[in-house]
Amino acid sequence: MTPDGRALAVAAVAALLFTGLGAGALLLTADRAPPEPYEPTATVPAGVDYVGTVNLTAYRSDPAVANGSRASLGFQSRVEFYAGPPYLRSLALSPPPNASLDPTNASRVTYFGRSGSRYGARLVVANWTGEAAAEALESRRGIGFTPETRRGYTVRRSEAGAAVAVLDNGAEGGPVPRAGPRLLTIGNASAVEDAVDVAADRAATDAEPATLDGDLRREYRETSDGYVRFAYRFRPSTVPDYPFVGPAVRTIQYVGSSYTLDRAGTNAAATPAVRVRIHITSEGAGSADDVRNILAAGQSFYLLQSSNDTLKTELRRARFNVTGRTVVTEYESSPAGLRVLVRGLFRNQPEPESLDPPASAEPSSSGRPPARGPA
Amino acid sequence: MSLRTILRKELLWSRHRALALLFVLVLLPAAFAGASVFFQSTLPKDAPVAVVVEDDAVSGAEYDVVAASFRLFSRPVRYDSEARALRDLERETVYAVVSVPPDLGDPAVDRVNMTVTIDGDMTPYREPSGALVSVVSATMNRQLDTRVVVDREVRGEERKLASYLLPSFLQILVFTFAFAYLPYNLASEEAVLDRLRVETSLDAVVAGKLLFFTGLLAVPLLVFHGLGLGLGYGVNLLAPGAILAYGLTFLACGAIATAVTFASGFGTTGRLLNVLVLFAFLGFSGLVYPAGFFSPLRRGVVRLMPTHYAMVVVRGTTLRDLPPAEFGTWLGGVALFALAALVPLKLAMIAYERGT
Secondary structure, three states: OOHHHHHHHHHHHHHHHHHHHHHHHHHHHOOOOOOOOOOHHHHOEOOOOEEEEEEHHHHHHOHHHHHHHHHHHHHHOOOOOOOOOOOOOOOOOOOOOOOOOOHHHOOEEEEEEOOOOOOEEEEEEOOOOHHHHHHHHHHHHOOOEEEEEEOOEEEEEEOOOEEEEEEEOOOOOOOOOOOOOOEEEEEEHHHHHHHHHHHHHHHOOOOOOOEOOHHHHHHHHHOOOOOEEEEEOOOHHHOOOOOOOHHHEEEEEEEEEEEEEEOOOOHHHOEEEEEEEEEEEEOOHHHHHHHHHHHHHHHHHHHHHOOOHHHHHHHHOOEEEEEOOEEEEEEEEOHHHHHHHHHHHOOOOOOHHHOOOHHHHOOOOOOOOOOOOOO | OOHHHHHHHHHHHHHHOHHHHHHHHHHHHHHHHHHHHHOOOOOOOOOEEEEEEOOOOOOHHHHHHHHHHHHOOOEEEEEOOHHHHHHHHHOOOOOOEEEEOOOOOOOOOOEEEEEEEEEOOOHHHHHHHHHHHHHHHHHHHHHOOOEEEEEEEEEOOOOOHHHHHHHHHHHHHHHHHHHHHHHHHHHHOHHHHHHHHHHOOHHHHHHHHHHHHHHHOHHHHHHHHHHHHHOOOOOOOOOHHHHHHHHHHHHHHHHHHHHHHHHOOOOHHHHHHHHHHHHHHHHHOOOOOOOOOOOHHHHHHHHHOHHHHHHHHHHHHHOOOOOHHHHHHHHHHHHHHHHHHHHHHHHHHHHHHHHO
């Protein structure tokens, strides 16, 4: 090669190097694509019996929403004849006085668990650190938390069975489009660990997270736009003894509810409503017709006997439809009327007030005593 | 001849009669098994009952409560006139008439009487209606503050099952005559038919046979009537409306059976098919039990069968002594059905004539 040729070759190699380095530098300095937001339910483990969400922003800002949410949650807590999801005071709404948590940072609480079990936790969308949440619990409960590492996540566990972990610190996207800790899970250690595993699988590209799926996921999605959303599957053993068709009834599923506020007209005239869907599955289409007839008869008796005009109006909107061997019951009512409707539907069930809240029968997921207030 | 040889002969025989065997071994069992879906309950859970508002003081909620209470074991139908409801009770359009009393929802009223009227001639519904009234009474009294006394009123004499069944059995005989004996007779005279066609038309031969067999029905009719009189059943099987209904039923069914016979070339398959049709008519004409007795599905099919209305006409005229004019529309419908049955008969005869 001539000297001129060598010079040209060196120049070409140098140009290529500069081009490659420049492109690499551009790639490194370019803005990364904004992370995709996701629903907190994407971190709910598979195999749970219920899942629900409370919109805390609306709860704090609107007394009507707060009242309706409380009533709806109170109902939900008893709906599994009546041992439903935990119904406890929340750090998101009533943190201990000396806690370093800012409750106004919490925008949503998603709760999940298994029926008749201590297994359950909450997914809190808040700009909190795991340490601050653990300190708040320590302050309220007098229990200590020990940090452990699980699949790269810090899980703070207490001997009482509670645990706290930050599932998403905002670096990889999350349900709140701002920096900082975004999604925490607080609750029973098993449930928290499962949620951590789901979050770890979500972060890993080669793992499929075992998250909420099947009918429960579908039913939850169908609760759509409520301030309080809830989907649940009953255990078949809790089927009430309907007259005439008792043995034919296989399952009763309180498949979902959502609490909304009808904002038509002026704000002051807003009407709170809880939309409820219940599926009653029987052994065949014939017995499904019978169940529907029994429910319709109960509705007629209420309409005749009740002196409550509001309740009558709500009852008239109740619908009982048969699809195959399933009776789909749908109605919308004020939170106050809901209990009456559900008692009529789930015949022979005790008054919710006559029962202890479920957490008193057995310790709650975090071991605290039950108290009134949303999740 | 060894057993093996005999078995081989049977196998060869089966090959030559594959169609008939397919019918007997596959189609017939499938039809019977399939028919089982029409039978879901042993109580008349879907029998129509008329719910009549007694006066304007009855509220919509009161009507709804009564209708809903009966819906558990019946199919309530709203009527605004008690007279019309009672007329439909006689015509078996409904099987009970429920009068909704006022004040059901009035807490100041301690006791309310409600009447459920049934027809004493509708024997198979009498016992179930007693159970129905008990259930409804218990349900209403459990749910309502007002005490509800449900009285069951039987209209007319309480007929015994034996006398109730007499017209039904005669109708069964008419079906059997049409779908079993007539095709057998036609097949046995197949060769004669060809000779007769030389002297007259096939239409005339078949029409004559249908009319002759219709006339022959007079004999069993008289036998049934005589036995009924002898046994003191109080059933007038010689009522003009009943005779007309039986005759039209036989003409319609005989035409169908003859059409099947000609279409099958007087073969075994045709006779077996006629047996299948016979079972269908027996099962879905509402000959004994009220429509809605076994299932809503069966009720729907029964209400579509012209022969069901013929049976209702027979019961109305023989058991309740109603004039035939009361059933003019339904008799006209059965006559139209008989006329319509002549169409496939004519087509089958044309095909037969072309084939021979």
